[in-house]
Amino acid sequence: MIETRNLTKRYGNLIAVNNINLKLSEGDVFGFIGPNGSGKTTTMRMIATLLNPDHGEAYVCGKSIYTNQEDIRRLVGFMPDFFGVYDDMTVIEYLEFFCAAYRIPGSKRRKICEEKLELVDMSFKRDAMVNELSRGQTQRIGLARTLLHEPQVLLLDEPASGLDPRARIEIRNLLRRLGELKKTVIVSSHILPELADVCTRVGMIEKGNLIVDGNVAEVMKKARQRILLNIRVRDRVEDAAKLMEQCDTVEAVSIGKDQLLEVTLKPNVEDYSEIPAELVNGGFALMLFREEEVNLETAFMELTKGLVQ
Numbered sequence: 001m002i003e004t005r006n007l008t009k010r011y012g013n014l015i016a017v018n019n020i021n022l023k024l025s026e027g028d029v030f031g032f033i034g035p036n037g038s039g040k041t042t043t044m045r046m047i048a049t050l051l052n053p054d055h056g057e058a059y060v061c062g063k064s065i066y067t068n069q070e071d072i073r074r075l076v077g078f079m080p081d082f083f084g085v086y087d088d089m090t091v092i093e094y095l096e097f098f099c100a101a102y103r104i105p106g107s108k109r110r111k112i113c114e115e116k117l118e119l120v121d122m123s124f125k126r127d128a129m130v131n132e133l134s135r136g137q138t139q140r141i142g143l144a145r146t147l148l149h150e151p152q153v154l155l156l157d158e159p160a161s162g163l164d165p166r167a168r169i170e171i172r173n174l175l176r177r178l179g180e181l182k183k184t185v186i187v188s189s190h191i192l193p194e195l196a197d198v199c200t201r202v203g204m205i206e207k208g209n210l211i212v213d214g215n216v217a218e219v220m221k222k223a224r225q226r227i228l229l230n231i232r233v234r235d236r237v238e239d240a241a242k243l244m245e246q247c248d249t250v251e252a253v254s255i256g257k258d259q260l261l262e263v264t265l266k267p268n269v270e271d272y273s274e275i276p277a278e279l280v281n282g283g284f285a286l287m288l289f290r291e292e293e294v295n296l297e298t299a300f301m302e303l304t305k306g307l308v309q
């Protein structure tokens with residue numbers, strides 16, 4: 001559906017996007033994560049044929065961005081991070097205007113607009129003036145606008161920015177639905193945890209380089225050099241800590257808040273089944289035993305060096 005090969009864009013001496021290789025299939029929801037200025041928008045604009053690369057290729061549904069720009073624009077819905085709206089237009093008029101721009105026949109426009117308004121939960125504002133909407137409502141109308149021509153591929157640049165927590169959850173549900181509808185979606189964000197449970201894949205970009213690309217679990221695994229365990233025993237915490245220190249797989253043990261044992265395993269240790277066994281055999285009453293989760297935020301900090309251009 002989307003493929004890039006060594007996609008590169010320079011602005012003078014600055015390499016905004018550096019040799020990016022991506023391959024996304026139907027139904028993939030790809031979370032494109034990176035700090036300000038890392039190259040997310042530039043990458044999306046090249047895929048949307050709005051910007052020419054200096055080097056490399058990109059294909060959308062097998063069509064090259066160099067030779068099939070018109071076809072690609074029909075296949076792609078691009079939602080920029082900021083977009084203007086017009087004065088003196090109601091929401092429904094605004095959407096119908098874009099239907100006309102997409103050459104959707106007049107007889108079908110109203111129905112399509114109503115459907116998309118419903119999808120983004122904005123039917124109640126259909127007759128409001130489009131320039132009088134809140135930021136979050138404008139974002140939702142922008143998303144409805146992006147979906148009007150039933151694009152197969154969606155490029156959404158920070159669709160959740162400026163939205164309240166409830167609207168963010170709704171956008172997440174919408175992204176999930178788009179994946180289920182077999183659309184291919186690239187969605188950018190710097191709000192990392194937001195994407196973890198919606199995306200089928202994530203890529204982290206820094207200084208124009210795609211540092212990691214894989215499914216969420218793979219990325220987490222890559223980020224986690226050492227497993228950290230949280231253990232609680234009913235009593236004799238210090239003794240339990242000493243016992244843990246003697247285990248071959250354990251690198252360090254500390255006693256944290258509320259007497260919680262924090263056990264760091266040696267690098268690349270994956271099987272830690274001996275630990276609960278040792279505790280139980282040692283006569284300790286095990287109250288809690290869990291592996292600390294690596295969230296996308298931690299993964300990003302681990303995998304990047306904070307080199308923002």
Ligand SMILES: Nc1ncnc2c1ncn2[C@@H]1O[C@H](COP(=O)(O)OP(=O)(O)OP(=O)(O)O)[C@@H](O)[C@H]1O
Nearest residue numbers: 011016034035036037038039040041042043081309
């Ligand atoms: N038209 C331009 N001329 C010169 N430099 C540009 C231009 N557009 C972008 N850049 C630079 O390219 C780099 C990548 O910018 P880009 O907008 O792709 O980042 P981004 O990851 O989308 O950032 P943000 O999260 O802030 O939207 C930045 O350093 C930016 O300053």
